[in-house]
Amino acid sequence: GAGVSQSPSNKVTEKGKDVELRCDPISGHTALYWYRQSLGQGLEFLIYFQGNSAPDKSGLPSDRFSAERTGGSVSTLTIQRTQQEDSAVYLCASSLGGTGQMDGYTFGSGTRLTVV
Amino acid sequence: TQLLEQSPQFLSIQEGENLTVYCNSSSVFSSLQWYRQEPGEGPVLLVTVVTGGEVKKLKRLTFQFGDARKDSSLHITAAQPGDTGLYLCAGPGTLNYGGSQGNLIFGKGTKLSVKP
Numbered sequence: 001g002a003g004v005s006q007s008p009s010n011k012v013t014e015k016g017k018d019v020e021l022r023c024d025p026i027s028g029h030t031a032l033y034w035y036r037q038s039l040g041q042g043l044e045f046l047i048y049f050q051g052n053s054a055p056d057k058s059g060l061p062s063d064r065f066s067a068e069r070t071g072g073s074v075s076t077l078t079i080q081r082t083q084q085e086d087s088a089v090y091l092c093a094s095s096l097g098g099t100g101q102m103d104g105y106t107f108g109s110g111t112r113l114t115v116v
Numbered sequence: 117t118q119l120l121e122q123s124p125q126f127l128s129i130q131e132g133e134n135l136t137v138y139c140n141s142s143s144v145f146s147s148l149q150w151y152r153q154e155p156g157e158g159p160v161l162l163v164t165v166v167t168g169g170e171v172k173k174l175k176r177l178t179f180q181f182g183d184a185r186k187d188s189s190l191h192i193t194a195a196q197p198g199d200t201g202l203y204l205c206a207g208p209g210t211l212n213y214g215g216s217q218g219n220l221i222f223g224k225g226t227k228l229s230v231k232p
Contacts, residue, residue: 043204103164
């Protein structure tokens with residue numbers, strides 16, 4: 001597609017349930033990033049995929065969070081046993097190669113997750 | 117810890133006024149980027165600055181990278197309601213700071229409101 005597509009746009013879940021968030025990057029972009037944006041906070045880095053390399057998971061806040069990227073394209077972020085503090089907007093971005101630092105990221109519109 | 121501090125946190129002005137927002141760090145960055153984020157959307161890249169002392173202009177927006185590459189500013193001339201949004205600066209994370217060379221770190225942003 002023309003841009004980065006994220007689904008669902010909004011998700012309300014009960015505490016303790018698992019959720020899956022999907023990101024479809026721009027075709028041809030080999031780098032994919034997940035960030036979390038909480039009210040009053042900046043964008044918090046979660047995980048980074050670059051081509052076929054092992055992902056950089058250094059930003060994942062706990063082992064309840066995981067992500068995968070299938071076929072170098074679509075990515076899924078999974079949060080298990082959701083907690084109220086997981087409520088945030090989850091943003092996905094892609095960039096051409098690993099050049100996000102120069103060419104910039106293209107972000108999706110995000111998934112607003114609310115844990116009740 | 118590698119941080120980008122943005123100021124002011126909030127700014128509310130009337131249409132036609134000029135303004136400057138700042139992005140500061142104690143660390144040297146190889147480049148800095150500015151993004152604008154509107155409600156319900158992901159951030160959109162405005163500019164990348166890479167050379168100390170560099171000045172870039174985008175219509176009524178002027179971006180400057182500090183000589184020491186530790187700070188940047190964004191100046192808006194004759195602000196319009198369409199300039200309303202969250203302005204974020206971002207720079208490459210580095211291994212030395214526990215990040216990845218592939219990801220960007222973001223400041224918390226300046227929330228700008230331009231009233232007609």
